[in-house]
Amino acid sequence: MNGLRNEYQNRVNFVILDFDRGNERDLAKSLGVGRHPSYAVVPPDSPPDDALLRQFGPLNDRALRTLLAEVIGRFPAAEGS
Numbered sequence: 511m512n513g514l515r516n517e518y519q520n521r522v523n524f525v526i527l528d529f530d531r532g533n534e535r536d537l538a539k540s541l542g543v544g545r546h547p548s549y550a551v552v553p554p555d556s557p558p559d560d561a562l563l564r565q566f567g568p569l570n571d572r573a574l575r576t577l578l579a580e581v582i583g584r585f586p587a588a589e590g591s
């Protein structure tokens with residue numbers, strides 16, 4: 511994930527949570543994710559509970575790239591902001 515994060519960070523905001531920290535666990539709950547690894551897509555300028563897309567479980571490089579491409583395609587105006 512870190513390699514993709516470096517590649518896409520100018521187009522997508524990544525938030526990595528530690529479920530052992532109370533405030534981060536609370537954010538994970540508001541995103542609707544509760545197990546590792548989990549991925550949630552929140553539209554630009556939206557609160558966490560407005561997550562549109564959630565994925566659970568490990569994803570390989572190809573699946574993560576597909577997910578990122580979908581996110582960028584859904585929110586092209588936010589790209590690079």
